[in-house]
Amino acid sequence: MAFFSTRTGQFTYFSLQVGEPLWRGKKVLDFGGNIGNILLDTNSTIDEDRYWCLDLDRDAIEKGRASFPKSHWFFYNRYCFAFNPYGIPHLPIPDPGQTFDYIVAYSVFTNTTETDMLELVSQLEALLARNGALAFTFIDPYHFSSPGRNNFQWRLELERERGNISDSEMKDIAGRAQGAKWFMLVNGGDLYLETEDIRPYEPEQQKTCYVYHTEEYMKTLFPRATILPPVNNEMQHCCIIRKS
Numbered sequence: 319m320a321f322f323s324t325r326t327g328q329f330t331y332f333s334l335q336v337g338e339p340l341w342r343g344k345k346v347l348d349f350g351g352n353i354g355n356i357l358l359d360t361n362s363t364i365d366e367d368r369y370w371c372l373d374l375d376r377d378a379i380e381k382g383r384a385s386f387p388k389s390h391w392f393f394y395n396r397y398c399f400a401f402n403p404y405g406i407p408h409l410p411i412p413d414p415g416q417t418f419d420y421i422v423a424y425s426v427f428t429n430t431t432e433t434d435m436l437e438l439v440s441q442l443e444a445l446l447a448r449n450g451a452l453a454f455t456f457i458d459p460y461h462f463s464s465p466g467r468n469n470f471q472w473r474l475e476l477e478r479e480r481g482n483i484s485d486s487e488m489k490d491i492a493g494r495a496q497g498a499k500w501f502m503l504v505n506g507g508d509l510y511l512e513t514e515d516i517r518p519y520e521p522e523q524q525k526t527c528y529v530y531h532t533e534e535y536m537k538t539l540f541p542r543a544t545i546l547p548p549v550n551n552e553m554q555h556c557c558i559i560r561k562s
C-alpha cells in the first residue's frame with residue numbers, strides 16, 4: 319500500500335545537525351526520501367535539480383516526480399518489513415552515477431533491521447563526495463523528547479490509543495524493554511530484544527517495525543560518527559559520518 323509522508327521540517331533538522339544552512343550548489347541524496355518533503359521546508363536551500371531521491375515506495379517516487387520534475391527520482395525494490403514486504407532482500411543500492419555532498423535519511427533506519435542499517439550505511443558512505451556528509455536519524459528509546467515520558471513510552475501510548483495493545487500489555491512491554499541496547503517493536507505489540515530472529519509474518523501481516531537504538535549503542539556501531547541529540551523539537555537523534 320502506498321505511503322505518502324506528511325512530515326515536514328527535515329531540511330531544518332539536517333541543516334542544524336550538520337551545521338550548514340546553505341546547501342545551494344550541493345548534490346543531495348535523500349535516501350528513503352518518500353515524496354521529497356524536504357524540498358517543501360521553507361528553510362530549504364536545496365536546488366531542485368541537484369536533488370536525488372531513492373525510495374522503495376513506487377507510488378511515492380511517482381508523486382515526488384510529479385511535484386518536482388527537475389529532481390531525480392528512483393524506485394529501489396529492496397525488501398523492507400513495513401514498507402516493501404514483496405521487495406528483494408539485500409538488493410544493493412543502484413549506482414546513481416555520481417557522488418553526493420549530502421546524503422540524508424530521515425526516519426529510515428528507524429524502520430529497518432540493524433543488519434540492513436549497517437549494510438546500507440556502508441553502501442551510502444561509498445557514495446559520498448570528498449568532504450561530504452552522511453546524516454541519518456535513529457530513535458533512542460530512553461530519551462525524553464517531551465517532559466514526563468520517554469520516546470518508547472510515547473510510541474506505546476500511541477499503540478494503546480490505536481487499540482493494538484491494552485494498558486497492561488503496554489506496561490509489560492515497557493518493563494521488558496528496560497535496559498536493552500536495541501530492540502524492535504513489530505506490528506504494535508511484538509517486542510524483540512536485541513535480536514532479528516523474529517517469527518514468520520506473511521507479507522500482508524507486515525504492518526510496522528519500529529527499531530530503537532540507544533545513543534551509547536550507536537556509538538559502538540559507528541565509532542567514526544558524530545552522534546547528536548535531537549534538535550528542532552524532534553525526537554530523533556542524528557548520526558553523522560563525514561568523508562575527509
Ligand SMILES: C[S@@+](CC[C@H](N)C(=O)[O-])C[C@H]1O[C@@H](n2cnc3c(N)ncnc32)[C@H](O)[C@@H]1O
Nearest residue numbers: 323325350351352373374375398401424425426
Ligand atoms: C517514515 S518514512 C520517512 C520518509 C521521509 N524521509 C520523510 O521524512 O518524509 C520512511 C521512508 O523510508 C523508506 N525506506 C525504508 N527502508 C528503505 C530502504 N531500505 N531504502 C530506501 N527507502 C527506504 C520508506 O519507503 C519510507 O518512504
